[in-house]
Structure formats: structure tokens, C-alpha cells
Amino acid sequence: MSERYCVIGNPIAHSKSPEIHAAFALQTGQEMVYERCLAPLDEFDATVRALIAAGYQGANVTVPFKLQAADLADRLTERARAAGAVNTLVFNSSGGIIGDNTDGAGLVGDITRNAGVELAGKRVLLLGAGGAARGAVLPLLAALPAELTIANRTLATADALVERFASQLAQDQRLAACAFDAIGGPYDVVVNATSASLLDAMPPVPAGAFGPGTLALDMMYGKAPTRFMVFAAAQGALARDGLGMLVEQAAEAFLLWRGARPDTAAILDRLRLAL
Numbered sequence: 001m002s003e004r005y006c007v008i009g010n011p012i013a014h015s016k017s018p019e020i021h022a023a024f025a026l027q028t029g030q031e032m033v034y035e036r037c038l039a040p041l042d043e044f045d046a047t048v049r050a051l052i053a054a055g056y057q058g059a060n061v062t063v064p065f066k067l068q069a070a071d072l073a074d075r076l077t078e079r080a081r082a083a084g085a086v087n088t089l090v091f092n093s094s095g096g097i098i099g100d101n102t103d104g105a106g107l108v109g110d111i112t113r114n115a116g117v118e119l120a121g122k123r124v125l126l127l128g129a130g131g132a133a134r135g136a137v138l139p140l141l142a143a144l145p146a147e148l149t150i151a152n153r154t155l156a157t158a159d160a161l162v163e164r165f166a167s168q169l170a171q172d173q174r175l176a177a178c179a180f181d182a183i184g185g186p187y188d189v190v191v192n193a194t195s196a197s198l199l200d201a202m203p204p205v206p207a208g209a210f211g212p213g214t215l216a217l218d219m220m221y222g223k224a225p226t227r228f229m230v231f232a233a234a235q236g237a238l239a240r241d242g243l244g245m246l247v248e249q250a251a252e253a254f255l256l257w258r259g260a261r262p263d264t265a266a267i268l269d270r271l272r273l274a275l
């Protein structure tokens, strides 16, 4: 019988994960089933236990359950612990639940593999200090940028991230926090990890943050470019949405479950056409 996986969220109908994992399975010749699972808002733990009892091997976790998934897991990977959130669960045959977070690796994979931008020695600006930003800090630092600056509307939250990750710095690496009105630039890479694009708004990032060679990546994705992408492109930056990150984080989860890493490029192209 095919092994079973799913993505748990509420709402979940919009999730593209089943299409992505079906494409991965086809490409790598793996037999697996991947479904959407709508968990009632107050029944995340019970939903996971029911999936385990039904013989599922693992699950992705999306809004609003990523923090609960971290609490539920028996063991967290280092990157999940650093993120304080889990987007991938592995159900062990011994009954234990492993919690991982592949979002940050997906972001770095999209920047380096799909956009072809090397992060080592570069200046990176991360906008936002919420769950997605927190998950991105450790994988970004591991790619060895010379500088990572975190700008957030609530400065104290960005300061707390800097404090949390200060011990993870490589030699000569700089990690700093600032308010939006103190952003300098230009940066080599600017990542919008705020949720402003969800509200068709944009974080108040100054034009000077971008230059002609800047890669500007919005974690949000959709049919139309976000305000952030339009603004960045108007400053001469190369603007990119979060669809590549979505596919790359899925590929990391697939690797964890199935031991095979799919080739994401063709699948990303197909998904974009279907948006």
C-alpha cells in the first residue's frame, strides 16, 4: 500500500502542497499519497494522533498550527528549535513525532538554486520578525552572508531575534536590528517576510535599500506581483515572489520523508503557469 502524507491547516483548500508532492512523487518514481487535511481550530493534536493511528507517515503543517506542531513534537530538529515553529512532521514507526522546519532552507534554496544568487559575503536585509522571519535567520546565517540586518515595525521583536541568534555567527559576520526608517543600503538581497503583502500593503522600506543588482524576494506569492515587488523593481531590483520558496520547502520535506530530492525547476515552472 502507498505511504500516506498530508498537509494540515485551517483553511486548507487553497494549499498547493498536494499538487507539488504529487509531481515530486511522479518525478522520482515514488509511491505515495498526499492529501489536504482540515483540522478544527481547537483539535490540532487530536487530528495528528488520528493520522498516526490511521497509518500516515508524516505531514506538513501550515497556518495556524506551526507553533502547536512544535509543542506536540517529541523531538525537534535544530532548525525547528531555532524557528520555534514546525512545518514538517515525521511519524516514526516507534510512535515518536519528529518536528522539522524546512521554510528557511526553502528560502535559501530558492535564492541560491533558482535565482542563482550566492549569499556568501553579501549584505542581506530581512524585513519582518514574525514566524517566517524567525525560521529564516539560521538558514540565512548558515549561507554566510557578511551582514544580516533584520528590520521590523516593532523594533523590540527584531532586537530579540538578534539576541537569540547572536551566538550563531561565523567569524566576521554581522547581525543587526533596525527600524524601517533606519534602513540603509543598498543591499544585495532584500527578503520581505512581513505579512503586509497579505493585506495588499507594503512594509515602509526606503528606495535606497535596493540597487540595480539587488534580489528582492517577497515570501508571498500569487497571480499578480505584490506592492513590494513592484516597488523593488521600480528601483532596478530583480523582484521574485515566494512560489519558489514554497516548492523548495516542499522538496526539503520530501527529502526528509522519502530520502530523494526532486528536481524543482520544472515543477516550479508548471505551478507558475497554473497560478
Ligand code: NDP
Residues within 6 Å of the ligand: 103, 106, 127, 128, 129, 130, 131, 132, 133, 152, 153, 154, 157, 193, 194, 195, 196, 197, 198, 201, 202, 203, 204, 219, 220, 221, 242, 243, 245, 246, 247, 249
Ligand atoms: P507573522 O504574523 O508571524 O509576522 C508578521 C510580520 O509582519 C511581523 O514582523 C509584523 O510586524 C510584520 N507586519 C505586518 N504588517 C505589516 C505592515 N503593514 N508593515 C510592516 N510590517 C508588517 O507572519 P508570518 O511570519 O507567519 O508570515 C509572513 C509572510 O510570509 C506571510 O505573507 C506568509 O504568507 C509568508 N510565508 C510564505 C512561505 C512560503 O513558502 N512562500 C512560508 C511561510 C510564510 P510586527 O512585529 O511589528 O507586528
